[in-house]
Amino acid sequence: MTATTTASEQAVRPEVQALRGYTEQLVAIRSGLALLGWDQKTKLPRKGHADRGRQLGVLAGVLHERATSPELGKLISAVEDVDADNVEARVMRRSYRLSTCLPAKHVVEFTQAAANANQAWEEARERDDFDLFAPHLERVLELSRTSAELYGYETEPYDALHDLYEEGMTAAELEPIFAGLRDPINELIEQQPEADVSALTRTFPLASQVEYCERIAAVMGFDMEAGRIDETVHPFCSGVGMHDTRLTTRYQSDWLPASLFSVIHEAGHGIYDQGFDRLGLPRTIADAPGLGMHESQSRMYENVIGRSRAFWELEYPELQRAFPTALGDVDLDSFVRQINAAQRSLIRVEADELTYNLHIAIRFELERAMTNGDLQVRDLPEAWNAAYEKWLGLRPPNNRDGCLQDVHWTSSFGYFPTYTLGNIYAAQFVEACEAQIGSFDDHLRRGELGPIHGWFDENIYRHGRSFTGREFVERITGGPISPEPLLRYLDGKFGRSA
Ligand code: ZN
Numbered sequence: 488m489t490a491t492t493t494a495s496e497q498a499v500r501p502e503v504q505a506l507r508g509y510t511e512q513l514v515a516i517r518s519g520l521a522l523l524g525w526d527q528k529t530k531l532p533r534k535g536h537a538d539r540g541r542q543l544g545v546l547a548g549v550l551h552e553r554a555t556s557p558e559l560g561k562l563i564s565a566v567e568d569v570d571a572d573n574v575e576a577r578v579m580r581r582s583y584r585l586s587t588c589l590p591a592k593h594v595v596e597f598t599q600a601a602a603n604a605n606q607a608w609e610e611a612r613e614r615d616d617f618d619l620f621a622p623h624l625e626r627v628l629e630l631s632r633t634s635a636e637l638y639g640y641e642t643e644p645y646d647a648l649h650d651l652y653e654e655g656m657t658a659a660e661l662e663p664i665f666a667g668l669r670d671p672i673n674e675l676i677e678q679q680p681e682a683d684v685s686a687l688t689r690t691f692p693l694a695s696q697v698e699y700c701e702r703i704a705a706v707m708g709f710d711m712e713a714g715r716i717d718e719t720v721h722p723f724c725s726g727v728g729m730h731d732t733r734l735t736t737r738y739q740s741d742w743l744p745a746s747l748f749s750v751i752h753e754a755g756h757g758i759y760d761q762g763f764d765r766l767g768l769p770r771t772i773a774d775a776p777g778l779g780m781h782e783s784q785s786r787m788y789e790n791v792i793g794r795s796r797a798f799w800e801l802e803y804p805e806l807q808r809a810f811p812t813a814l815g816d817v818d819l820d821s822f823v824r825q826i827n828a829a830q831r832s833l834i835r836v837e838a839d840e841l842t843y844n845l846h847i848a849i850r851f852e853l854e855r856a857m858t859n860g861d862l863q864v865r866d867l868p869e870a871w872n873a874a875y876e877k878w879l880g881l882r883p884p885n886n887r888d889g890c891l892q893d894v895h896w897t898s899s900f901g902y903f904p905t906y907t908l909g910n911i912y913a914a915q916f917v918e919a920c921e922a923q924i925g926s927f928d929d930h931l932r933r934g935e936l937g938p939i940h941g942w943f944d945e946n947i948y949r950h951g952r953s954f955t956g957r958e959f960v961e962r963i964t965g966g967p968i969s970p971e972p973l974l975r976y977l978d979g980k981f982g983r984s985a
Contacts, residue, residue: 502565503575504794506965507769509562510579514770516550518728524803525725526734527602527799529717533596540602541608547598554586556840574953575771576847585651586682588637600743601898604679608897609720616885624896625864628857631900635858640784645858648901652778653908658823658855661904664970665848669878671974675829675981681972682828686821691743700807706802708760708940709734709754716719721894722836724756729764732757743810744826744837748789755788756781762948772951778958782909783916790910791917791976792936796823797928827983831879833888841981842879844910849874850893850903858900912956914972918949919963 499507516720520543527539553559563583566576602621611620635644638651639929646657697716705711714732725733739745759781763773775781792798799806803822807814814822829841840844853870856862862870871890875881883889895902921927924938946963960968 495852500566500569500790502562502569505571506562506566506575506579507771509559510769513550514728515551516546516553520546521725523782524715525727525735527605528719528721529725529735533878536602536606540606541597543602544599548591548595551586551591551594554582555591558582560587563572578772578776578952581654585638585724588639589634590637593630593633593637597627597634599875600630601628604897605894608891608894612720612887613892615885615891617886617891620891621864621867624867628864628900629899632858634836634858640747643758643855643859645855648899649904650901652905653900654777655957656779656908658851658903660850665844665851665904665907667960667970668844668974669848669910672841672845672977675977676831678983679829679841679981682830684825684828686814686817686825688741691740691813693738693740695809696738696740696743696746700746700805702805702809703747703802704734704750704754704757706936707724707751707754707758707792708936710765713764714757716750717802722753724753724760724762726757732759732760742837743813748793748826749836751793752785752789755785758788759784759948762944763951766944766949768949768951772953774952776954776959777956778905779908779912780947780959783912784909786906786909787838787913787917791913791927792931792939794823794826794840795839795928795931797931799823800932802932818926825854827980831881833875833881833883834892836892837933840910841977844907845878847903847907848903849878851907854896854903856966869948908956908968911968911970911973912960914976915960915964916943917976921945 523539523543523546527543528535531539560583563576563579565579566573567901570576600623604627605618607620607623611617631648632644635647638647640647640650641657643658649656649658649661700716701711704714704716709732710730713730714734716734716736718737719735720737722734722736724735727733734750734757735829736746736749736753759775789900799819799822803819806822807817817825826840829839831842832838835843835850851873852874853862853867856870857864857867866892869885872882875883875889884905917927920939924930924942928936930936947959949958950959954962957968960966
């Protein structure tokens, strides 16, 4: 690895080398923030939260100062002057522009408000008490709306915030995508047999879950020597540093999918992150270009691979060995049917892949309305419940299973649509990948994930954030972003012909 790095360093211009050097300092500070944030959500004693919020605020201020310094602007310009098309300069220019839009005071206030909101949300969710969370949500929303004004937008404030997660995508583009998914998915839901998940609600000893989750992450391709798995309230993956990627999950002794599929999902994110380090990308571009692209990988591992019969043909005996009492008498077909049971439900993180996009449509609709000033925080619980009735025909019995279920709005608006974009990208990439390497099922049946990893290394990971999600899709498929491959995939899996 050292030889490769040295060779590539020798090949780059001194201007680029200087930009990379500065970026490495930014990344180091970001690592500190990531580690404190990871700790806040996994290990931190309850009484330590207030001071942690302060620590994060101070450090975010330091990062902001460095990320907006005239020195960095000059380093970027120096590269642009000698190489107008330089990709590293282009992605750093965008980051620089986004960072310099916001005054340091605003960034510090936001970070502190988000940390406070996170703590309030955990307590509000536990007690099913929206009023505990509402003032914090109002504060984060108010600061987010200010951010949108500072970033600027053409049509609506929401676009400015969504652009942070998915460059160039607008609410006006997203609306018809969601609308186009609604009817086909509802027709497929109608075709589903009564869901039976009885085998998955038996007793799964926690120690065995912890052990098996480490195994399944590694089987998927996550390098456990360059990462770890810990427990949290709301699972996430955090790229703390080079060769240090943290997955988190939650364990429920009477519901195996809570840990099993959140670990596979987060491992998908982790595999993407670990790819940048494995392939030796410079820190300037060692990231996904947006969250939709990141989500395309987590969703692919979780659903396309992790819920396929082909994958479990080889792996299921191992799972049975881990949980002999619960699964010893459950055959492969029953298990595969149960992990693919699809029905209307209230909780997004436990929703099946068929109904999942409708949960996202609801959140897109509500956060767009809040950001644009069309929905007040105090009216959120009722709006949430009404939206669930409209899209899924269900009404949450309480806010804990309603608008308090997700952590996202403690720190961000405009994030949710990236989940559905991830599903759409994943389906487009899988079709393109299969056209080249043959069907996923054939590889999975033989336990060979190598060709799949290789294709994604070559076509996506090695480019880092050199292209936007839209550009990746265009390069790989030769066409535009389209929900059609996703609908074909869902129809193949959940349709009458399946
Ligand atoms: Zn994810």
